[in-house]
Amino acid sequence: MTDSKRLTIQTNSTALVVIDMQNDYCNRGFYMDKAGFDTERLRRPIKPIAEVLSIARINGMLIIFTRQYRTSDELETAAAEGGFPLTALKGEAGWEIVPELAPQPNETILDKTTCSAFVTTNIDELLRSKGINTVIFCGNTLDVCVHSTLRSANDLGYKCITLGDCCGAVNDELHKWSLESIQIEGGVFGSVYNAQDFIGASWET
Numbered sequence: 001m002t003d004s005k006r007l008t009i010q011t012n013s014t015a016l017v018v019i020d021m022q023n024d025y026c027n028r029g030f031y032m033d034k035a036g037f038d039t040e041r042l043r044r045p046i047k048p049i050a051e052v053l054s055i056a057r058i059n060g061m062l063i064i065f066t067r068q069y070r071t072s073d074e075l076e077t078a079a080a081e082g083g084f085p086l087t088a089l090k091g092e093a094g095w096e097i098v099p100e101l102a103p104q105p106n107e108t109i110l111d112k113t114t115c116s117a118f119v120t121t122n123i124d125e126l127l128r129s130k131g132i133n134t135v136i137f138c139g140n141t142l143d144v145c146v147h148s149t150l151r152s153a154n155d156l157g158y159k160c161i162t163l164g165d166c167c168g169a170v171n172d173e174l175h176k177w178s179l180e181s182i183q184i185e186g187g188v189f190g191s192v193y194n195a196q197d198f199i200g201a202s203w204e205t
Helices: 039-043 046-058 072-081 123-129 142-155 172-187 195-199
Strands: 008-010 014-019 062-068 108-112 134-140 159-168 191-193 202-204
Touching: 008 134, 014 046, 014 142, 039 159, 046 062, 046 134, 046 159, 046 195, 062 123, 062 142, 108 123, 134 142, 142 159, 142 172, 159 172, 159 195, 172 191
Parallel strands: 008 202, 014 062, 014 134, 062 108, 134 159, 159 191
Antiparallel strands: none
């Protein structure tokens, strides 16, 4: 379910945040695949995100990418305990953003170690310095890092928009629940649209 009202985007006060579209969360041979999840499902957002990025760039929007990584301390702990696979260290292949969504040189990339980008990056300071009051979210995974970042943004007073088909989850139930939880109580965590809504939006400066 998405909001029926046509999406209007104020270019100068809106940012697009692309969360953790990395090899670790999208491609075979990396973290999510090693953990036993279906990476084809997690790759579904790539095409619509690419289309959204193209329109955002044409309209001069602020675009921010995030990348999740593990610390060397986490690596040492995992080596001692074994068990579940870990996300990549900085510089490893799994940490890289998928080539289909490669950031342009003028676009910001923020590296984080927590689910919410507002906890371990300067994203709030960056957004406020640019006069941003509305944030449009997409990326992987919807129920974890996207939702955590969205909730932080909501608590900090940002207007939040999630592009549902531009977010991945490991199963349909999590994807559906995550979008429903955004819209409950008249939009407690903002509104939900899709890539075509973004592409066909009314753009204002």
